[in-house]
Amino acid sequence: MNKIRLDDYAPIVGSAEIHEIRALAECVGPVSLQHINSTATGGGVAEILSWVVALMKDLGLKVKWTVIDGPPTFFEVTKTFHNALHGARVSVTPEMFELFTEVSKQNLRKVDRRADFVIVHDPQPVGLIVARKNRRTRWIWRCHIDLSEADARVWGFLRTYVERFDAAVFHLPEYAKELLIDQFIIPPAIDPLSDKNRELNPSEIEGILNRFGIDPEKPIILQVSRFDRLKDPLGVLEAYRLVRHWHDCQLILAGGSAADDPESGRVLAEVRERAAEIPDVHILDLPPTSHVEINALQRAATVVVQKSVKEGFGLVVTEAMWKGKPVVGGAVGGIRRQIIHGSTGFLVHTVEGTAFRVRQLLSHPEMAAQMGQAAREYVRTNFLVTQYLKNWLLLLLAVRKPWKGLMHWPKRG
Amino acid sequence: MVEQFLFYSEAHIAVWAGLTASNLYSLWTGLQKVSGSAIFYHMHHSLLRRHFTTSDYMNDFARWVWTYLNQPALAEKLASVDPWEFTSVRDVREKLLAYLEPYVGEMETFMRVPERDEFQFIELRSLAFPTGLTAIDLPSFRDCLRQVGHGSLFYHLIEARLRLGRRSNDFSEWLSDCLKEDALAERINNLSPYAYNLWQLRSKIIELVEARLS
Structure with missing residues (x-):
């Protein structure tokens, strides 16, 4: 568990913000809550939970984090459900639903029935709602995935559980579904003190650039992403080739290729083959623990690109914006919520558009700097852990005693 | 004795209003249906979310009309609605509808945007403490x-x-x-x-x- 304290964020968001979060926590009071998910390490949900739990404890809430158990076959089923909820065409059998129900039942003993709130993350533990025996404990389902193209059969099955919760929480309104319960919108957030985002001194950055053979004097165009067609690395290469006609610069494509995804290996091979024809391209196939390396590359970049053709929220864009970088991003998913076109970056739809905006930023460093500064401020206001925590405190209040519009605390006579 | 000034703060959480707009007509009807807290979110709260980007269209309606409906003249009019000038959400709503109505009235067909580009109406729960x-x-x-x-x-x-x-x-x-x-x-x-x-x-x-x- 991270040993982080809310006060550590005061130099970043200001002591007024920290003071207000503590005042808000006083409105919530010393409630007890249990977070339940399916893994203690690895993946974005566990990463977010590690700091949410630590910060909630620091605010005086009694917080417990529980991970469900299940045989490998259960997690194969939930992986299939996950893909189906993302719109993939997969084969789903009645036995899968039975196994899901059975393993959910086996985990019921893990539910803390005395907690004031039970917060269930993602579909894997959603079946635990059947442990609910009273209305005193409030149940919240936090969905971290995009359900906009969900397979009707799998969603139809899960929905019977979801509608027994008091509220659901989604990253973006586009992901919300027609449900009988309130659907709150809380975008994800980044931790500015983590290895991925903390300030680095120039020698750390230089050391990492040297290690990868990157010229620190030449402008850097960077995309950080898995080698996945949805992130369009080949499109980025093509845009870079167009930019090279005008600017002497270099391209870094940094990411990983998941061992369990044969497609990513093929994409990486294709990218390497295409990159061999273009000068100054660095393909970095990094292990998933390369947080400081990614941080250094983002800080060294002149322009950051995220030319996704499909994207969930795109926290990698948030990370680059937080480092004061102008981002040229595909106009999809959460990237559209982060980039205010022409103000905190540029939204693009094509290879040509990407090349045009990158050229524009390379030609006008003062504009790039101004945009990067606006991007950093936008993240500071909307997508840091402190704002995320504030949202959660307010959510607990809103679920415990719902109200409409504006409420004063303490209530005015 | 002088009465003290107590400094409050306000925190907000967004709730999906269960309503979307895919063209000018559904934006117009949506604006009539949604709660005052949705108007507040898209007009007033957007000042807070983008408070340092003064050069941009500040409210969500103007931004959507500009970006997805390709109606720059209407977008400019909607952007000119400064919530600071109004003392009730009802008046803000009426002003927005007044700008929309001539455009809705003169159109015979309404271009629909793809589902992913629809306008999502959001309501707000606000807490002052x-x-x-x-x-x-x-x-x-x-x-x-x-x-x-x-x-x-x-x-x-x-x-x-x-x-x-x-x-x-x-x-x-x-x-x-x-x-x-x-x-x-x-x-x-x-x-x-x-x-x-x-x-x-x-x-x-x-x-x-x-x-x-x-």
Whole structure:
């Protein structure tokens, strides 16, 4: 568990913000809550939970984090459900639903029935709602995935559980579904003190650039992403080739290729083959623990690109914006919520558009700097852990005693 | 004895209103149906979310009409609706509808945007809570201003108009009623959040208070 304290964020968001979060926590009071998910390490949900739990404890809430158990076959089923909820065409059998129900039942003993709130993350533990025996404990389902193209059969099955919760929480309104319960919108957030985002001194950055053979004097165009067609690395290469006609610069494509995804290996091979024809391209196939390396590359970049053709929220864009970088991003998913076109970056739809905006930023460093500064401020206001925590405190209040519009605390006579 | 000024702050959480717009007509009908807190979110709260990007269209309706409906003239009109000028959400809604109506009336067919580009109506649950900071005179007022966050400035300057139901704000009301500082109150009331971001507004108010103190 991270040993982080809310006060550590005061130099970043200001002591007024920290003071207000503590005042808000006083409105919530010393409630007890249990977070339940399916893994203690690895993946974005566990990463977010590690700091949410630590910060909630620091605010005086009694917080417990529980991970469900299940045989490998259960997690194969939930992986299939996950893909189906993302719109993939997969084969789903009645036995899968039975196994899901059975393993959910086996985990019921893990539910803390005395907690004031039970917060269930993602579909894997959603079946635990059947442990609910009273209305005193409030149940919240936090969905971290995009359900906009969900397979009707799998969603139809899960929905019977979801509608027994008091509220659901989604990253973006586009992901919300027609449900009988309130659907709150809380975008994800980044931790500015983590290895991925903390300030680095120039020698750390230089050391990492040297290690990868990157010229620190030449402008850097960077995309950080898995080698996945949805992130369009080949499109980025093509845009870079167009930019090279005008600017002497270099391209870094940094990411990983998941061992369990044969497609990513093929994409990486294709990218390497295409990159061999273009000068100054660095393909970095990094292990998933390369947080400081990614941080250094983002800080060294002149322009950051995220030319996704499909994207969930795109926290990698948030990370680059937080480092004061102008981002040229595909106009999809959460990237559209982060980039205010022409103000905190540029939204693009094509290879040509990407090349045009990158050229524009390379030609006008003062504009790039101004945009990067606006991007950093936008993240500071909307997508840091402190704002995320504030949202959660307010959510607990809103679920415990719902109200409409504006409420004063303490209530005015 | 002078009445103290209690600094509050305001925190917000967004709730999906269960309504979307895919063209000008459904934006128009949606605007008539949604709750006041949805208008507040898309008009007033957007000032808070993008408070430092003063050069951009500030409200969500103008941005969507500009970006997805390709109606620049209408977008400009919607962007000109400054929530600061209104003392009720109902009036803001009526102004928006008044700008939309001629466009809706003269169209025979309405272009639909793809589902992913639809306008999502959001409602807001807002909580105002005490920050623990209090002012009793001009020097303490200035010191508190230096310490409060943007949530507090939003509550006392922007939300206040709707709560008070008149073209004023909590700071000006207190300065005028309790400290008899009418001229200072008037100057603060003339600062617009549409022209400055919240931090700039705070600096301007502190400057005005310091000028008065000196």
